[in-house]
Structure formats: C-alpha cells, structure tokens
Amino acid sequence: xxxxxxxxxxxxxxxxxxxxxxxxxxxxxxxxxxxxxxxxxxxxxxxxxxxxxxxxxxxxxxxxxxxxxxxxxxxxxxxxxxxxxxxxxxxxxxxxxxxxxxxxxxxxxxxxxxxxxxxxxxxxxxxxxxxxxxxxxxxxxxxxxxxxxxxxxxxxxxxxxxxxxxxxxxxxxxxxxxxxxxxxxxxxxxxxxxxxxxxxxxxxxxxxxxxxxxxxxxxx
Amino acid sequence: xxxxxxxxxxxxxxxxxxxxxxxxxxxxxxxxxxxxxxxxxxxxxxxxxxxxxxxxxxxxxxxxxxxxxxxxxxxxxxxxxxxxxxxxxxxxxxxxxxxxxxxxxxxxxxxxxxxxxxxxxxxxxxxxxxxxxxxxxxxxxxxxxxxxxxxxxxxxxxxxxxxxxxxxxxxxxxxxxxxxxxxxxxxxxxxxxxxxxxxxxxxxxxxxxxxxxxxxxxxx
Numbered sequence: 001x002x003x004x005x006x007x008x009x010x011x012x013x014x015x016x017x018x019x020x021x022x023x024x025x026x027x028x029x030x031x032x033x034x035x036x037x038x039x040x041x042x043x044x045x046x047x048x049x050x051x052x053x054x055x056x057x058x059x060x061x062x063x064x065x066x067x068x069x070x071x072x073x074x075x076x077x078x079x080x081x082x083x084x085x086x087x088x089x090x091x092x093x094x095x096x097x098x099x100x101x102x103x104x105x106x107x108x109x110x111x112x113x114x115x116x117x118x119x120x121x122x123x124x125x126x127x128x129x130x131x132x133x134x135x136x137x138x139x140x141x142x143x144x145x146x147x148x149x150x151x152x153x154x155x156x157x158x159x160x161x162x163x164x165x166x167x168x169x170x171x172x173x174x175x176x177x178x179x180x181x182x183x184x185x186x187x188x189x190x191x192x193x194x195x196x197x198x199x200x201x202x203x204x205x206x207x208x209x210x211x212x213x214x215x216x217x218x219x220x
Numbered sequence: 221x222x223x224x225x226x227x228x229x230x231x232x233x234x235x236x237x238x239x240x241x242x243x244x245x246x247x248x249x250x251x252x253x254x255x256x257x258x259x260x261x262x263x264x265x266x267x268x269x270x271x272x273x274x275x276x277x278x279x280x281x282x283x284x285x286x287x288x289x290x291x292x293x294x295x296x297x298x299x300x301x302x303x304x305x306x307x308x309x310x311x312x313x314x315x316x317x318x319x320x321x322x323x324x325x326x327x328x329x330x331x332x333x334x335x336x337x338x339x340x341x342x343x344x345x346x347x348x349x350x351x352x353x354x355x356x357x358x359x360x361x362x363x364x365x366x367x368x369x370x371x372x373x374x375x376x377x378x379x380x381x382x383x384x385x386x387x388x389x390x391x392x393x394x395x396x397x398x399x400x401x402x403x404x405x406x407x408x409x410x411x412x413x414x415x416x417x418x419x420x421x422x423x424x425x426x427x428x429x430x431x432x433x434x435x436x437x438x439x440x
Binding site: 064067068071073074077078081084085088165168169173175177178180181184185188 | 284287288291293294297298301304305308385388389393395397398400401404405408
C-alpha cells in the first residue's frame, strides 16, 4: 500500500515537472513570437495552451484520487494540497503566455510594443524564461538555491515593470492610446507570469523546509 | 466522529461565507472611494485586505486539518478541495478590490478615470458589487439560480470592458498616456474581480450538481 502511495506521489511530482516544462516552452515561443511579430508562432502558443489546461485537470483529478483512496497524513497531505496550488499557478502561467500571444495576434503585422521598448521587453522575456526554467528545475530537484535565483529574477522584473510605466508617463511618450493600452497589458502579463513563478517557488520552499517564506522576502 | 466531521465541514462553509461577506464590503467601499475620490475610504480598503488574507490562511489550515484527521471520502473530499480553490478565488477578489483602491490613492486628489468614463465605471462597479453579493448568497444558500445571475452579470462586464478599450482606441480619445494606463488597469481589475466570482460560482455549481459548467456557458 505504502509503495503504491509513494509511486502515486512521485507521479504527481512528475506531472508538475511536465506541466512546468510545457509552460517553459510556451513562454519561450510566446516571447519569441512577440519580439519577431510572428503570427504563426503566436497561434501555436494559443493552440498549445489547451494541453496545459488538460494536464492540470488531469493532475488535480489524480491528486484528489490519492487523497480519497490513500488518506495520506501530515507532510504527504501538505505535499498533495501544495501540488494542487502549484498546478493552478502553472496553469495561470500558461494562460499568461497565451495572453501575450493573443496581443501579438491582435496587432499583427505591427509589433505590440514600440521600438523604444523593444530592449526592455526582451529583458522581461529573458527573465520570464529564466523563471520558468528555474521553476521546472526546482520542481525536479528541490534544490532551494534555485528559489533565490527566481526571487532575484522577479525583483528585476518588478523594477523593469516600473520603468515601463514611467516611460509611458514621461512627457516624451508620443505613442497612440492603443499602443499605451497594449504596453500596459503586456507589461502586466510579463510581470504576472513571474509572480506566479514565485508562488510556485515559495510553495516548494515551504514543502521542503516547513517554513513559509514571507512576502517581503522579495523586498531585497 | 461523523458528527464532529459534519460540524467541521459546516465551519469551513461558514468560513467561506464570512470571507465572501468581507470581499463584498471591500468591493463596495473600494468602488465608492474610486468614484468619489475618497482617499480615506481607499486606505481603509487597503488596510482591511490583510484580514481577508488571514481568514483565507486560517480556513485553508482548517481544511487541511480536516483532510488529515478525518480522511474524508468522495463528495466530502471534493467539497473540501473545492473550498481550498474557492478561498483562493475570494482572496484574489480581495486583492483586486485593494488594487482598485491603490489606484485611487495613487491618483488622489484626481480621479483615476476621466469624466467621460465615470458612468461606465459606475456600471462596472455595480456589476462587481452584485457579483460579490450573489456569490456570498450562493455560498450560503447553494441556490443555483444565483449562478445564472452571476454569469449574466459577468457577460455584461465583458461587454463594457470591451467598450472601454474601444473608447481608448477611438480617434477622439484625448487623455494623457498616464490616464490611459490607469483606465486600462482599472478596467482589467474590475473585469478580473467578476471573473473570480464566476470561478467560485462554477465551483459551487459543480459541487452541488456534480457537473462541470463548461467555460462557454458564459457565451450566451
């Protein structure tokens, strides 16, 4: 019984790793399509998101079955409930990668952001891709040093996110209102993606150490 | 044992009703402060959000304890896992009410949205308040007719949300970029608030009927 249970727990862990890998692919393709104004790439990200949603539902069903059939206690139980939370965050990251591609599709053949912000969004993309990769690695290895990297990347995103808003508020911002709307949404999508990555990292950290990382862990 | 368990399940249900009531107060006060440019009111909403976060954590801990100590099966188990999901949605609604008040505070003593959109945002506020009230009632009564009202209100929000974006893309939109950014964020916060309300409604509906409402239930 215990052996079956351990195998099922392991499968749930594997499921999270699998979803996080797909999220990594999604954000890489989505930000590449965003940067290169690639309609085909954007469409692929949008279509592929259904697979992430399916895997999340599937993982959640399996987790609930394990809860029902095995009646796990203490740390195993927290791990399963944590998996339900993490799968929700990963699913949301997939949604945000899709939202970025939907902006690319909406504005095609024009780029979503003006040239003055191309480098800024390339840096946001690099950081989101890094967060997705580190989250996938963290779910696989449970190496908590990765949490520090993820928090540092999110700190950098927060700073850039603010500079984007400052750029739009500056007197020399001469873009149309439609572009301002798009930049606002895009910057928020990139920022939220990283934020959900941080949620997953904090949850893994909690499950490994038993100590909750305070929100202001990010302040530094 | 069974009696204790039923009492604990009932308490979890009561906890959700309590949180949803606070979310209702938060969105009412937040949208009132937003409309009347009331810094004091906005500060109160921002300060009060910590209570919602606390109650969510508390409810989650109790739900996990019930899972650990009682090892519930089948429908009870789904109800508890559903409660964990609903508490997350309610907590997020509280965050969004807070975000709206943070915009009010940021722009004080100026209003966040231009006069041309005052009525539009008043209508979004009315619909969000309605959704919060119906969600609280639904959690208490499980009367699924309320789900229909919630979905209808969200459908109305979606339409208005689109008209806000159309207004900003129109040639006669003469607001500053900073205002365009604020309107974009505000409209999204109002829309997301309603969306999380729909998530709770769909979850209650699922727990009562055992049938998942498809996403496109909203299409009508």
